[in-house]
Amino acid sequence: MIPLEQAVVARLESHGERFEVLVDPDKAMLVRHGEEVNIEDIVAAGFIFHNASHAEKASDEALQKVFKTTEFEPIARRIIEKGDIHLTAEQRRQMIADKRRQVINFIARNAVNPQTGLPHPPQRIELAMEQAKVNIDPFKHLDELVRDTVKALRPLIPIRFEEMRIAVRIPSDYAARAYGELQTATTIEQSEWQKDGSWICIVNIPAGIQEEFYDLVNRITRGSADVKILERKS
Numbered sequence: 001m002i003p004l005e006q007a008v009v010a011r012l013e014s015h016g017e018r019f020e021v022l023v024d025p026d027k028a029m030l031v032r033h034g035e036e037v038n039i040e041d042i043v044a045a046g047f048i049f050h051n052a053s054h055a056e057k058a059s060d061e062a063l064q065k066v067f068k069t070t071e072f073e074p075i076a077r078r079i080i081e082k083g084d085i086h087l088t089a090e091q092r093r094q095m096i097a098d099k100r101r102q103v104i105n106f107i108a109r110n111a112v113n114p115q116t117g118l119p120h121p122p123q124r125i126e127l128a129m130e131q132a133k134v135n136i137d138p139f140k141h142l143d144e145l146v147r148d149t150v151k152a153l154r155p156l157i158p159i160r161f162e163e164m165r166i167a168v169r170i171p172s173d174y175a176a177r178a179y180g181e182l183q184t185a186t187t188i189e190q191s192e193w194q195k196d197g198s199w200i201c202i203v204n205i206p207a208g209i210q211e212e213f214y215d216l217v218n219r220i221t222r223g224s225a226d227v228k229i230l231e232r233k234s
Contacts, residue, residue: 019079048063087138111207112161164207
């Protein structure tokens with residue numbers, strides 16, 4: 001369970017009854033987005049309240065009437081999934097700022113300017129979001145926020161999501177290390193070890209991290225790798 005001072009109220013009203021549970025707002029969002037999270041890791045108390053601020057527990061009769069059970073976990077999960085999460089002003093501000101940063105970083109890494117083939121800098125994306133008056137709902141999933149944001153930005157900046165297929169040949173002196181690091185940083189489509197100990201692979205990366213990928217390969221191999229763009233995919 002989480003410390004009480006970190007918890008906020010999740011509230012569900014149904015059939016003329018009110019039910020509340022004390023939760024971690026960030027972990028509650030994971031539940032609302034369909035992720036499997038242990039309820040004990042989310043809540044600050046193992047009780048369903050009628051009024052949490054007064055420590056008034058919901059009656060078994062009310063729980064049975066609405067949820068057809070008095071068991072804590074399924075009731076708490078339903079309240080989190082279907083109810084309202086009541087954030088403090090500071091918690092809401094911080095969650096909005098975090099989500100906005102996630103949206104900006106995702107677009108910067110995965111999208112490009114189709115006129116130049118280069119990614120938009122995060123600062124330009126942020127400025128365009130301000131101009132478009134993009135509203136960030138802290139309770140929406142990142143995918144939905146990105147979709148809505150890109151739709152709002154397109155009248156202001158040219159933007160397209162692209163992936164790149166890149167062939168890379170790593171000399172034998174650096175192949176073992178490169179194999180581990182590229183596995184972590186990219187999606188490896190094909191991989192083949194050569195008789196001389198070198199390693200050849202084809203990787204898929206978001207177009208927005210092209211320069212970052214080149215820097216990684218050059219750092220690992222001290223500039224001795226061969227890199228070739230095979231395809232850009234929208």
